[in-house]
Amino acid sequence: MTTKTQPAAKTATKGKTAAKTTATAATKKTPAKKDAAKELKDLFEDSLKDIYWAEKALVKALPKMHKNATDEKLKTAISDHLEQTKNHVTRLEDCFAALGKKAQAKKCDAMQGILDEGDSIVEETEPGTVRDAGIIAASQKVEHYEITTYGTLAAWAKVLKEDKCLENLLATLEEEKKCDELLTGIADTNLNSKAL
Ligand code: FE
Ligand code: ZN
Ligand code: FE
Numbered sequence: 001m002t003t004k005t006q007p008a009a010k011t012a013t014k015g016k017t018a019a020k021t022t023a024t025a026a027t028k029k030t031p032a033k034k035d036a037a038k039e040l041k042d043l044f045e046d047s048l049k050d051i052y053w054a055e056k057a058l059v060k061a062l063p064k065m066h067k068n069a070t071d072e073k074l075k076t077a078i079s080d081h082l083e084q085t086k087n088h089v090t091r092l093e094d095c096f097a098a099l100g101k102k103a104q105a106k107k108c109d110a111m112q113g114i115l116d117e118g119d120s121i122v123e124e125t126e127p128g129t130v131r132d133a134g135i136i137a138a139s140q141k142v143e144h145y146e147i148t149t150y151g152t153l154a155a156w157a158k159v160l161k162e163d164k165c166l167e168n169l170l171a172t173l174e175e176e177k178k179c180d181e182l183l184t185g186i187a188d189t190n191l192n193s194k195a196l
Contacts, residue, residue: 040156040159040160044156044157044160044162045099047149047152047153047156048095048153048165049106050106050107050108050149051108051149051150051153052092052093052096052103052104052106053105053106053107053108053111054108054110054146054149055085055089056089057111057112058111058115058142059082059085059086059089061115061118062078062079062081062082063082065118065122065135066078066079066082068122068127068135069135070127070129070131071129071132074136074186077179077182077183077186078135078139081179084175084179087172091168091169091171091172092168094164094168095162095165095169098162098164098165099165110145111142111145114138114142114145115142117141118135118141118142122135133187136183136187139183140180140184143176143180143183144180146172146176147173147176147180150169150170150173153165153169154166154169154170157169
C-alpha cells in the first residue's frame with residue numbers, strides 16, 4: 001500500500017489566534033473574495049447563474065451528441081431532452097424574474113469539464129454501439145450533475161421561501177431524473193450487450 005492518509009485537520013477551538021498559529025497551508029481557511037456571498041440568498045442567486053450557464057451550454061452541446069449517436073432510442077431521448085433543456089433555461093429565467101433579478105449566466109467549470117470529457121469520449125470511439133455507450137455515460141454525468149444542483153437549489157428555495165423558484169426548480173429536477181432513468185434503460189436494454 002502506498003496510499004497515505006491525509007493528516008486530520010486540527011480543529012481550532014481556542015479562538016482566532018490559536019487557529020492562526022497552528023494552521024498549516026492545507027488547513028488555513030480560504031479568504032473570501034470581495035464580492036463573496038454573505039447570505040444564503042446570495043449563494044442561491046450565484047448558483048442559479050451557474051446552472052443557467054450550464055443549461056445554455058447544454059442547449060448548444062446536445063445537438064452534437066444527437067448527431068454522433070446511432071441508436072434510434074438514444075437519438076430520440078437526446079432530441080426530447082434538448083426540448084426540455086430549452087425549457088429549463090426558460091424556467092431559470094422565470095426564477096431570476098421572481099427574484100427581481102436580471103437573468104445572468106456565470107461559467108460553470110464543472111459542466112464545462114463534463115462536456116469536454118464527453119467530446120473526448122466521442123473522439124475516442126468508433127461510431128456505433130461503443131460510441132453510443134460513451135455518449136450515454138457522458139450524458140448521465142451531465143444529468144447527475146444537474147440532479148444534484150437542482151436538488152440543492154430546491155432545498156435552498158424552500159428555506160428562503162422562494163415559492164415560484166421552488167416550483168420551477170422541482171419541475172426541472174423531475175425531468176432531469178426522468179431523463180437519467182431513461183438513459184439507464186436505454187443502456188441496459190440496447191447497448192451494453194451489443195457493445196461487448
Ligand atoms: Fe437541464
Ligand atoms: Zn457549476
Ligand atoms: Fe438535463
